[in-house]
Amino acid sequence: MQELVKRAKELLADGTVTRVLGWKKGDLAYNPEPAFFENEEALSEFVYDSFCGANLSKYMIEASKKEGKTLVFLKPCDTYSFNQLLKEHRVLREKAYIVGVGCAGKISAEKMKEAGISGILEVEGADALNPSETLKVKTLYGDKEVSYKDVMLERCHVCKGKDHMIYDEIIGESRDTLDGDRMEKVREIEAMSPEEKFAFFQSELSRCIRCNACRNVCPACSCRKCVFDSTKFDSAQKANVDSFEEKMFHVIRAFHVAGRCTDCGECSRVCPQNIPLHLFNRKLISDMNEFYGEYQAGADAETKGPLTAFTQDDIEPSEARERG
Amino acid sequence: MKKISKENLTKLFAAICEEASLILPLKNNGMTNFALWSEGDEVDLDTLKTVKSAKDAFFPQSETLYNCHREDGKLKISPGERMDENFVVFGVRACDKRGFEVLDNVFLSDPVDSFYKARREHGTVVALACHAPEETCFCSTFGIDSAEPGADVDTWFVEGDLYWKANTEKGEKLTARLSDLLSDADEKAVEEEKENIRSIMKKLPYAGITTEGWGGEAEKEKFDSPLWEELYKPCLACGTCTFVCPTCQCYDIKDYSTGEGVQRYRCWDSCMYSDFTMMAHGNNRTSQMQRYRQRFMHKLVYYPANYGGMFSCVGCGRCVDKCPTGLNIVKVIKAFSKKEDK
Amino acid sequence: MPVEKEFRPKIVAFCCNWCSYAGADLAGSSRLGYPADVKIIRVPCSCRVNPMFILRAFEKGADGVILCGCHPGDCHYSTGNYYARRRMTLLFSLLDYLGVEEGRTRVEWVSAAEGVKFSTVMNEFVDKIRSLGENVRLGDLRCKN
Numbered sequence: 001m002q003e004l005v006k007r008a009k010e011l012l013a014d015g016t017v018t019r020v021l022g023w024k025k026g027d028l029a030y031n032p033e034p035a036f037f038e039n040e041e042a043l044s045e046f047v048y049d050s051f052c053g054a055n056l057s058k059y060m061i062e063a064s065k066k067e068g069k070t071l072v073f074l075k076p077c078d079t080y081s082f083n084q085l086l087k088e089h090r091v092l093r094e095k096a097y098i099v100g101v102g103c104a105g106k107i108s109a110e111k112m113k114e115a116g117i118s119g120i121l122e123v124e125g126a127d128a129l130n131p132s133e134t135l136k137v138k139t140l141y142g143d144k145e146v147s148y149k150d151v152m153l154e155r156c157h158v159c160k161g162k163d164h165m166i167y168d169e170i171i172g173e174s175r176d177t178l179d180g181d182r183m184e185k186v187r188e189i190e191a192m193s194p195e196e197k198f199a200f201f202q203s204e205l206s207r208c209i210r211c212n213a214c215r216n217v218c219p220a221c222s223c224r225k226c227v228f229d230s231t232k233f234d235s236a237q238k239a240n241v242d243s244f245e246e247k248m249f250h251v252i253r254a255f256h257v258a259g260r261c262t263d264c265g266e267c268s269r270v271c272p273q274n275i276p277l278h279l280f281n282r283k284l285i286s287d288m289n290e291f292y293g294e295y296q297a298g299a300d301a302e303t304k305g306p307l308t309a310f311t312q313d314d315i316e317p318s319e320a321r322e323r324g
Numbered sequence: 325m326k327k328i329s330k331e332n333l334t335k336l337f338a339a340i341c342e343e344a345s346l347i348l349p350l351k352n353n354g355m356t357n358f359a360l361w362s363e364g365d366e367v368d369l370d371t372l373k374t375v376k377s378a379k380d381a382f383f384p385q386s387e388t389l390y391n392c393h394r395e396d397g398k399l400k401i402s403p404g405e406r407m408d409e410n411f412v413v414f415g416v417r418a419c420d421k422r423g424f425e426v427l428d429n430v431f432l433s434d435p436v437d438s439f440y441k442a443r444r445e446h447g448t449v450v451a452l453a454c455h456a457p458e459e460t461c462f463c464s465t466f467g468i469d470s471a472e473p474g475a476d477v478d479t480w481f482v483e484g485d486l487y488w489k490a491n492t493e494k495g496e497k498l499t500a501r502l503s504d505l506l507s508d509a510d511e512k513a514v515e516e517e518k519e520n521i522r523s524i525m526k527k528l529p530y531a532g533i534t535t536e537g538w539g540g541e542a543e544k545e546k547f548d549s550p551l552w553e554e555l556y557k558p559c560l561a562c563g564t565c566t567f568v569c570p571t572c573q574c575y576d577i578k579d580y581s582t583g584e585g586v587q588r589y590r591c592w593d594s595c596m597y598s599d600f601t602m603m604a605h606g607n608n609r610t611s612q613m614q615r616y617r618q619r620f621m622h623k624l625v626y627y628p629a630n631y632g633g634m635f636s637c638v639g640c641g642r643c644v645d646k647c648p649t650g651l652n653i654v655k656v657i658k659a660f661s662k663k664e665d666k
Numbered sequence: 667m668p669v670e671k672e673f674r675p676k677i678v679a680f681c682c683n684w685c686s687y688a689g690a691d692l693a694g695s696s697r698l699g700y701p702a703d704v705k706i707i708r709v710p711c712s713c714r715v716n717p718m719f720i721l722r723a724f725e726k727g728a729d730g731v732i733l734c735g736c737h738p739g740d741c742h743y744s745t746g747n748y749y750a751r752r753r754m755t756l757l758f759s760l761l762d763y764l765g766v767e768e769g770r771t772r773v774e775w776v777s778a779a780e781g782v783k784f785s786t787v788m789n790e791f792v793d794k795i796r797s798l799g800e801n802v803r804l805g806d807l808r809c810k811n
Contacts, residue, residue, distance in 0.1 A: 026655075027529075027655055027658060028459060031650035032650055033558045033649050033655075034558040034649055036557060054650075059558075109645075118372070118458050119456065119458050119459050120459055140456075140457070140458070140459060141456060204353060206352075207352060207353070207355055207357065207375075209564075209567045209568075210563070210567075211562050211564040211567045211568075212562045212597075213648050215562075216561055216562040216648075217560050217562070229597075229599055231599060231602065238576065238591055239578065239580075239591040240385045240386050240591065270560075272375055273355050274353070274354060274355050
């Protein structure tokens with residue numbers, strides 16, 4: 001972490017960048033917040049640890065409108081989102097100085113609470129690059145231990161890899177955290193009967209409170225005005241009625257980001273009700289890979305996505321159905 | 325003081341349901357929220373904080389105000405149903421219980437909200453003391469005693485028993501109805517539990533948070549502070565904080581076209597949303613900084629100005645838990661007191 | 667499952683202006699019947715149909731939605747239906763994944779000369795929806811009264 005701060009100070013001092021986009025210390029052991037640092041003094045509050053899961057690339061949309069360059073710290077998976085935003089002309093490459101930071105998998109307080117740890121006061125071993133295998137947690141109710149892997153974000157178990165897709169320089173080495181198959185749950189659902197599928201999604205989506213956190217955090221959801229914010233549209237963005245609305249919202253949202261979603265997992269990370277929203281995106285990714293060839297959104301900033309391209313002999317919807 | 329053993333709770337719930345419906349924390353796929361109980365549901369009274377607060381019981385996220393449709397060539401309007409059955413909300417924490425009082429000020433003062441009033445009249449609140457407060461709790465900042473919520477009925481879990489104490493007429497009535505299941509108990513165990521809870525409250529990381537400097541008088545100074553410009557930046561403009569909050573009371577009224585008619589409904593609104601208080605001329609708060617400021621000014625300045633100094637935050641800490649970018653009301657309070665220190 | 671006689675499904679057919687809508691016209695002028703349950707919505711091109719159109723139709727009470735466009739290669743705008751094809755492939759697959767009965771959605775390419783095909787497709791589709799019954803999973807409860 002000190003290395004990141006040192007480099008940020010250098011780049012601020014020599015005028016390469018006018019501000020730094022990173023993470024600021026939280027007021028608890030686990031709640032750092034994304035932050036802009038304008039000067040050296042402010043950087044005293046900079047932090048980069050295992051709780052810095054927030055993907056900063058979306059903040060670059062705003063930063064691209066400002067004077068001067070912004071130094072942005074991006075983890076390997078965040079760089080996919082940045083590339084995708086670049087492809088869509090939502091961020092400007094010349095306004096960004098990208099420092100790729102190493103990542104050893106991110107964890108969350110939510111997961112720690114799920115693991116039965118409450119009253120968290122201090123967490124020892126949550127180092128960003130070299131975390132301990134077992135975290136020592138000081139709580140209101142005594143000292144606890146928990147395995148790092150058990151409290152890692154879902155997306156880190158299916159990590160896309162250690163490589164940064166775009167950067168100006170890289171600081172710190174990443175660690176392999178992949179230990180699962182990201183399509184496993186998708187396959188499991190595909191194998192269900194329509195009744196089971198419907199019951200599964202009904203039970204998950206009925207918890208939705210329409211807070212729109214998934215949409216607002218999503219780097220692919222960068223429309224200036226979302227269709228669900230339209231006052232002319234009577235299925236409001238905020239009403240929660242136990243009927244079709246939530247499903248419509250999530251289906252349309254998944255569809256709008258289809259071919260652009262990098263599977264960064266932010267939607268599932270931020271959901272206050274812990275709805276596995278990535279299951280929609282992954283289904284679409286899985287279908288697109290199968291029907292139109294392997295494609296990873298954000299792997300570069302040029303290749304056309306599957307929904308903005310076509311071939312003359314694409315599969316017909318009816319054939320696709322027979323296959324599925 | 326009465327008590328009932330933990331094993332008999334299902335019987336107690338069933339008994340409550342004989343003459344009322346029962347709303348209590350239920351677990352669905354790992355997440356606990358207040359919901360209507362029916363036999364076989366997974367009741368979760370161990371989780372300290374439900375994701376959404378208990379306010380849905382009196383002020384649901386969405387409710388129909390009236391329907392209109394055509395009948396015999398004429399427009400027919402039928403008003404939405406007001407609650408006319410008794411219900412019990414069980415397992416409410418002290419913070420959420422204070423949240424109801426915050427809502428009362430708004431909805432029961434003139435003009436009275438008849439939907440809310442009907443629910444309040446028909447609802448009995450059974451509160452549960454917080455056996456194990458969490459690091460995000462700061463209800464004591466607002467003078468709330470999580471060891472003694474002061475609802476219609478207060479309850480405490482001590483070892484294998486649920487201790488039960490009625491505080492109001494409504495509470496006494498419910499207790500009398502359940503008397504077959506409740507046995508007499510002495511207060512000693514509960515007194516110890518209360519002491520225990522209070523001693524934990526003192527050790528919480530947020531124990532020292534004070535609202536000093538906030539309140540109606542601070543309006544101009546706080547409103548004009550340059551700090552907001554810094555504080556709002558990570559905000560995603562989602563509505564998580566407002567929808568999990570026990571005291572947020574803003575709502576929107578919308579029409580839904582059902583094909584053959586129109587349903588007018590109201591639903592929670594969030595001051596974080598770009599179309600909040602959108603009017604014909606546009607919006608009176610055009611930037612996220614203004615919207616962000618509004619939320620905290622409302623809780624800590626405007627509300628106390630309107631309601632005799634009572635704050636519209638109860639320190640439940642749900643926003644601390646749930647904000648996707650780690651923002652919360654405590655950070656705001658701290659940022660202002662830090663500035664004043666300088 | 668026995669189908670109640672009274673059940674008259676509501677079918678929404680999005681038809682492209684240049685081929686399928688003309689195909690429907692031809693079916694009409696050739697006196698080929700298709701059930702009155704089919705409500706046609708004319709769109710400039712099959713790719714005008716946003717997935718939201720389809721979900722909205724279901725939300726507001728449709729029991730089946732069919733999209734008809736020019737045959738691939740014949741699009742009036744050259745490529746519109748190729749895009750539509752990809753979108754519908756993915757949308758239908760996603761709806762299946764959500765547990766919506768297969769068969770409530772369909773895509774068919776119908777040219778201006780294919781009045782017979784239009785009529786056959788619509789008859790088939792209506793039969794299919796009749797056998798599936800009322801759309802419950804994608805409808806908004808508020809529209810059911």
